[in-house]
Amino acid sequence: MRPPARSGRALIALAVVLTLLIVVAPLVYIFARAFSAGWQVYAANIMDPAMLHAIWLTCIVAVIVVPLNIAFGIAAAWAVAKHRFPGRGLLVTMIEIPFSISPIIAGICYLLLYGRQGLLGPWLREVDLQVMFALPGIVLVTMLVTAPFVAREELPLMQAQGTEQEEAAVTLGASGWQVFRRVTLPNIRFALLYGAVLCTARAVGEFGGVSVVSGNIRGQTNTLPLHVELLFNDLNAVGACAAASTLTLIAVVALVIKAALETRHG
Amino acid sequence: MTAAAAPFRAKRVLPGFTLSLGTTLLYMVLIVLIPIAALILKGAEIGPARFWTIVSSDRAVAAFRITLTAAAIATAFNAVYGLLMAWVLVRHDFPGKRLLDAMMDVPFALPTAVAGLSLTALFSANGWFGQVLHPAGIPVVYTIWGIALAMAFTSIPFVVRTVQPVLEDLDPALEQAAETLGATPWQVFTRVVFPAILPAWLAGCTTAFARSLGEFGAIVFIAGNLPGQTEIAALLAYIRLEEFDYNGAAAIALVLLGFALVLLIVSNILQSWAARHRRATA
Numbered sequence: 001m002r003p004p005a006r007s008g009r010a011l012i013a014l015a016v017v018l019t020l021l022i023v024v025a026p027l028v029y030i031f032a033r034a035f036s037a038g039w040q041v042y043a044a045n046i047m048d049p050a051m052l053h054a055i056w057l058t059c060i061v062a063v064i065v066v067p068l069n070i071a072f073g074i075a076a077a078w079a080v081a082k083h084r085f086p087g088r089g090l091l092v093t094m095i096e097i098p099f100s101i102s103p104i105i106a107g108i109c110y111l112l113l114y115g116r117q118g119l120l121g122p123w124l125r126e127v128d129l130q131v132m133f134a135l136p137g138i139v140l141v142t143m144l145v146t147a148p149f150v151a152r153e154e155l156p157l158m159q160a161q162g163t164e165q166e167e168a169a170v171t172l173g174a175s176g177w178q179v180f181r182r183v184t185l186p187n188i189r190f191a192l193l194y195g196a197v198l199c200t201a202r203a204v205g206e207f208g209g210v211s212v213v214s215g216n217i218r219g220q221t222n223t224l225p226l227h228v229e230l231l232f233n234d235l236n237a238v239g240a241c242a243a244a245s246t247l248t249l250i251a252v253v254a255l256v257i258k259a260a261l262e263t264r265h266g
Numbered sequence: 267m268t269a270a271a272a273p274f275r276a277k278r279v280l281p282g283f284t285l286s287l288g289t290t291l292l293y294m295v296l297i298v299l300i301p302i303a304a305l306i307l308k309g310a311e312i313g314p315a316r317f318w319t320i321v322s323s324d325r326a327v328a329a330f331r332i333t334l335t336a337a338a339i340a341t342a343f344n345a346v347y348g349l350l351m352a353w354v355l356v357r358h359d360f361p362g363k364r365l366l367d368a369m370m371d372v373p374f375a376l377p378t379a380v381a382g383l384s385l386t387a388l389f390s391a392n393g394w395f396g397q398v399l400h401p402a403g404i405p406v407v408y409t410i411w412g413i414a415l416a417m418a419f420t421s422i423p424f425v426v427r428t429v430q431p432v433l434e435d436l437d438p439a440l441e442q443a444a445e446t447l448g449a450t451p452w453q454v455f456t457r458v459v460f461p462a463i464l465p466a467w468l469a470g471c472t473t474a475f476a477r478s479l480g481e482f483g484a485i486v487f488i489a490g491n492l493p494g495q496t497e498i499a500a501l502l503a504y505i506r507l508e509e510f511d512y513n514g515a516a517a518i519a520l521v522l523l524g525f526a527l528v529l530l531i532v533s534n535i536l537q538s539w540a541a542r543h544r545r546a547t548a
Contacts, residue, residue, distance in 0.1 A: 007451065008357075008358055011350065011353065011354055011358070012354050012358055012360050014350065015350055015351055015354040015355075015366065016362070016366060018347060018350075019351070019366060019369050019370075021395075022347075022418075022419060022422070023369045023370075023372050023373070023419075023422065024369060025388060025394065025395075026376075026381060026384035026385055026388060026419070027372060027376070027384075029384045029387060029388055029394065030380060030383070030384050033387065071289070072289065072290065072293045074286075075285070075286040075287075075289035075290050075293075076286070076289075076290040076293075078282060078286040079283065079286040079287040079290050080290075082280050083278060083280065083283050083287075085283075085287070091290070091291075091294075093530065093531075093534055094294055094298070094299075095290075095294070096530060096534075097298055097302075097527075097530065098298060099477075100473075100476045100477070100480070100526045100527070100529060100530040100533075101302075101480060101522075101523060101526045101527075102479070102480030102481070102482060102500050102522055102526065103480070103482060103483070104480070104482045104500040104501075104503055104504055104519070104522075105305070105480070105500075105503075105519045105522055105523050105526070106301070108305060108503060108507065108515055108516065108519045109301035109302055109304055109305045109519075110301050110304075111507065111512075112301075112304040112305055112307075112308045112512065112516060113300065113301050113304035115512075117512060118304065119304050119307065140297070143297050144297050144298055144301065147293070147297060147298065163279070163280060166279075166280050167279050167280065170279055170280060170281070175281075176280075176281030176282045179280070179281065180282070198374065198375060201375045201376075201377070202375075202377075204377070205376070205377020205378065205379065205380065206377075207377065207378050207379040207482065207483035208378070208482035208483050208500065208504075211504070212504065212507060225377050225378075225379040225380070225483065226379075228379045228380065228383055229379055229383075229486070229487070232383055232386075232487065237387060240383055241383065241384075241387075244377075244379070244380040244383055244384070247376075247377045247379075247380050248376060248380055250375075251372065251375035251376045251377070251380075252375075254371075254375040255368050255371055255372065255375055258368065258371060259364065259368050262364075
């Protein structure tokens with residue numbers, strides 16, 4: 001690496017200025033606006049019953065979705081990275097599908113499956129199970145949208161680490177669970193943590209899919225991102241930014257963990 | 267594995283293959299594939315003639331045109347900005363570099379609704395940036411530029427993060443050789459560096475474009491959502507749902523799904539090209 005020449009310094013300056021304008025400014029703005037009317041107003045906004053309910057609902061969704069996606073991520077990474085089998089490439093592509101389809105499409109898919117006029121609609125009505133416009137629908141669509149996050153962090157790492165250590169452990173008589181706990185998990189724990197936090201950030205922040213399946217019932221099926229939109233449409237910008245600030249905080253935590261992870265591993 | 271143990275061991279050394287693959291497939295089928303199949307079935311139920319009437323209506327065509335145009339603008343921006351960021355982060359050392367690198371992940375972690383809210387406020391007539399841009403005759407909010415801006419923000423990480431590792435692997439000796447032979451910095455970049463990172467760069471651009479086509483949360487805040495002018499395809503599908511026109515919503519969603527799957531395949535082909543290219547040049 002060479003010390004920056006004049007052209008290098010110009011490029012660095014351009015990169016820094018553009019990033020400040022496009023990425024940093026939106027991040028800073030949320031907090032600046034949320035606190036623009038002072039701490040008391042911020043606290044009052046957060047303690048508003050509709051807001052508290054939105055926070056509560058969002059937490060429940062995350063608590064259900066994230067562990068399931070961690071389990072899926074580990075299973076998928078273990079199957080794909082540590083084994084060879086026909087159709088492996090296809091499976092990797094399939095795991096990426098939720099990343100490339102619009103959350104709106106995901107929401108529509110679920111509505112067509114579980115909605116009143118959907119494929120399973122008549123059966124759901126018979127057993128009296130409400131999926132759409134209720135918690136199960138929100139959970140399912142969030143699961144779909146955030147499914148690849150953990151797998152994507154784990155996969156390249158587990159692939160790069162190969163299978164030698166695990167094979168050695170098996171040869172020495174370790175059981176499958178022991179191999180995973182004592183050999184694989186310590187190697188992947190930071191990537192797993194980052195994947196989990198990123199998955200959490202996306203799960204609590206999911207908007208498009210949830211807005212299709214939730215029905216936006218204030219105080220009932222309104223998650224935090226939907227509440228942001230609701231307050232924005234009510235022309236309550238300070239309140240919307242207060243709601244958004246809680247979501248932004250999770251994003252910041254995700255980035256701090258990633259930075260810590262990179263410090264450890266160079 | 268010892269020779270004595272080999273005949274007694276199954277072909278796979280590591281345990282848990284059936285369990286992990288089974289879990290993965292079950293999850294994929296239940297959470298991803300069956301819902302998508304429901305959409306495709308609905309599309310089949312509509313029938314080709316009716317499907318065509320829906321997607322070729324003026325409003326739908328306008329929505330597709332706006333979505334594609336804005337996504338193209340956003341991708342063009344990220345193609346340049348992402349390349350610049352990757353170059354600066356890999357090839358230069360300066361104070362605050364780590365922080366700048368971390369900033370590239372912000373759009374991944376930040377909920378799209380938050381991004382939309384913030385960008386709208388920043389670029390509206392009385393916002394931090396809008397105060398300057400509005401009098402200059404560049405209204406961003408409620409125009410196609412606003413849509414492109416929201417798309418560009420949410421797809422920032424893709425180009426940077428695909429080009430970065432390839433650039434890191436690139437042997438500086440190649441560039442030094444070119445320099446010794448009298449190449450100008452621009453020639454070194456266009457003749458040596460750029461061909462090496464081209465596959466990865468294209469793969470990153472494709473993913474960024476796919477992500478832009480599907481973006482919804484950030485856009486509904488900033489777009490103004492005027493039919494025929496600032497109404498994107500995903501929003502039109504959403505509006506059809508609210509009108510209980512499930513056929514209309516499904517038809518538009520199917521077109522978007524088609525775009526997404528084609529782009530996913532293109533991006534995967536480009537990525538495997540990039541991987542082969544990387545091994546060949548490394």
